[in-house]
Amino acid sequence: MNTLKVENFGPIGEADVSFGNLAFLVGAQASGKSLFLELLKLLEDKGAIINTLRKYNYIISNKYSVNCIWNMARRNLTIGLR
Secondary structure, eight states: OOEEEEEEETTEEEEEEEOOSOOOOOOOTTSSHHHHHHHHHHHHTHHHHHHHHHHTTOOOOHHHHHHHHHHHHTTEEEEEOO
16 A cells, blocks of 8 residues: 545544655644554455455445455555545
């Protein structure tokens, strides 16, 4: 993943982060830095999470899976929660 754009997620109003060899997250206390890292970890583990949920017969909406795969194939991901 080269970029991650987050909008309206917890305390994060808008963040557009480009990743290189080294990236720093800087911000005030309770501004969403840890939440951003948790979201990044969730996205990196998405495949394993979906496989585990399917293995135990939990229902996964194909709509969201297809969207994530489509975006990640282009090496960026946009997440917006309203």
